[in-house]
Amino acid sequence: MCDTTYVVHLVNCGHQKPFQHFQHRTAAVRFAAQQTSRGEASRAEVFELVGISDAKEAVAALVNGKGNLVEIGCSHALQDTLDRDAVNQEWGQAQKGDWPAVFKFFGML
Numbered sequence: 001m002c003d004t005t006y007v008v009h010l011v012n013c014g015h016q017k018p019f020q021h022f023q024h025r026t027a028a029v030r031f032a033a034q035q036t037s038r039g040e041a042s043r044a045e046v047f048e049l050v051g052i053s054d055a056k057e058a059v060a061a062l063v064n065g066k067g068n069l070v071e072i073g074c075s076h077a078l079q080d081t082l083d084r085d086a087v088n089q090e091w092g093q094a095q096k097g098d099w100p101a102v103f104k105f106f107g108m109l
Contacts, residue, residue, distance in 0.1 A: 006027075007049060008031055008045070010040070025048070033073050036073045
């Protein structure tokens with residue numbers, strides 16, 4: 001059983017599934033970088049989830065405000081405007097709120 005897994009949230013990804021689950025951080029970061037560099041997503045956020053190895057459980061935990069935001073990547077067009085501290089602060093605020101705050105962070109509301 002994996003003690004730590006990772007979920008990538010793709011922002012503005014069009015038709016793709018916005019959440020992807022990975023067993024290793026390097027694979028999650030590589031996927032996030034590929035998606036943003038190809039223009040498949042404008043931003044990719046990598047979250048770390050401790051104690052959850054199942055993909056569905058990991059995404060469900062994330063959507064319920066669990067997990068630590070560990071990496072943020074974006075397309076080259078947005079590199080200059082991405083404020084990583086602001087995104088981290090937004091996630092922290094969403095975690096302190098209830099489910100609508102988390103859903104809003106993920107663009108689900």
